[in-house]
Amino acid sequence: LPHHPYHPKRYIHDQIDAVTRKRRAQPDRLHTIKVCVDCIDDTDFTNHLLHAASEGVLVQIQVDWRKMTLTNSANYLRLKKSSVELLGVFCTPKHHKIEVAPDMHNKFIIFGDRAALLGSFHSTFDRWGANWESGMSFYSKGLCRLLDNIFQSIRGGAIQKYTVDPLSPFNLLYTFGRQLLPNG
Numbered sequence: 001l002p003h004h005p006y007h008p009k010r011y012i013h014d015q016i017d018a019v020t021r022k023r024r025a026q027p028d029r030l031h032t033i034k035v036c037v038d039c040i041d042d043t044d045f046t047n048h049l050l051h052a053a054s055e056g057v058l059v060q061i062q063v064d065w066r067k068m069t070l071t072n073s074a075n076y077l078r079l080k081k082s083s084v085e086l087l088g089v090f091c092t093p094k095h096h097k098i099e100v101a102p103d104m105h106n107k108f109i110i111f112g113d114r115a116a117l118l119g120s121f122h123s124t125f126d127r128w129g130a131n132w133e134s135g136m137s138f139y140s141k142g143l144c145r146l147l148d149n150i151f152q153s154i155r156g157g158a159i160q161k162y163t164v165d166p167l168s169p170f171n172l173l174y175t176f177g178r179q180l181l182p183n184g
Contacts, residue, residue, distance in 0.1 A: 008121045009044070011137055015111035016048045020055050022112060031057050034110040034151050037123045038064040039071060045123055046075040053084050060085040062154055064105070089154060106154070108147050116144050 004010070016033060023031040033052055040046065040063055053059045061079065065088025068076055079086050108118040119135020138144070
């Protein structure tokens with residue numbers, strides 16, 4: 001249930017409040033909230049992100065461009081008209097090896113440099129209610145750095161060959177797996 005203490009909605013609001021408090025306590029430092037989800041359409045979440053931005057928190061959001069342009073959402077429109085950085089990721093390439101059109105399906109939020117939420121939730125709590133299949137919350141500077149690297153890789157993406165190069169610093173498909181070097 002969305003009001004259960006372990007539902008991501010409660011955790012998200014608590015963490016947004018924490019980052020906003022840090023911003024007030026340390027106005028000379030950069031405080032950020034980075035949202036990387038396929039779709040964002042929850043009124044409370046949108047209001048809270050806009051409030052954090054008005055308090056001086058740098059809010060950056062990445063969504064699936066195709067999915068959001070098909071969503072007739074007043075919340076999405078309010079985010080587009082605000083000072084929040086809202087990027088639409090287009091990841092439905094045309095290639096003969098692609099059998100199913102992929103979506104940008106990341107689901108993580110980084111709160112500052114210490115807290116993160118990663119899971120299978122959708123940030124459309126207004127419409128879907130309980131949508132919380134699995135998830136993990138972290139209080140880890142290292143994990144936040146890792147997720148931030150993924151966030152920045154997606155943010156700075158470019159058109160490239162449809163392949164996964166395990167030695168490449170960036171893979172737009174952000175697929176991680178094992179690799180075997182020629183020397184074993």
